[in-house]
Amino acid sequence: GESVGLHLPTLSVQEGDNSIINCAYSNSASDYFIWYKQESGKGPQFIIDIRSNMDKRQGQRVTVLLNKTVKHLSLQIAATQPGDSAVYFCAENPYGQNFVFGPGTRLSVLP
């Protein structure tokens, strides 16, 4: 598969543990945020989104938290599985402008 980020921050977690991936965004005008998962050899895939009028949103095994005060976004993955191994990155959407993507974090799930 393709290597999408040779110099990314890496998070290693034990299978079954919870994972927390963090993202600092830059534009206080951003009002929509998305987390993407990118597996080796594939394009980024939508995981979960959140709008700026919320501070928490839950999906299946995933939760996104938004702290607008410090411009921080986190993705929590419950009971991490080997299939969760991938690069995760956040995207912010300043109102009326294009999405800006973060550089990503590589999640490695240890057996």
Next chain:
Amino acid sequence: EAQVTQNPRYLITVTGKKLTVTCSQNMNHEYMSWYRQDPGLGLRQIYYSMNVEVTDKGDVPEGYKVSRKEKRNFPLILESPSPNQTSLYFCATMGGDGYTFGSGTRLTVV
């Protein structure tokens, strides 16, 4: 199935030889975009299109051209490729749930 299809998946070419990477979507989305992805730099936007016959530069447009003659297709054209355009390229459309990406095109310019 909603899809963004890019071709080719892999391409090795020589400096200066014009090439086109095709992108096609079946979701009837108006917005389409091209990104390049390089180690440590994340996704950087090359060009985007809000609708047919409407294209705009992204963050790194130099050395690239695009066209949007019809809604479903958004080809990326490199008139004279150079080694610094060696990268992983993604086409994407945007709908109500954010982006849908293609599978990527690995381009190597030697």
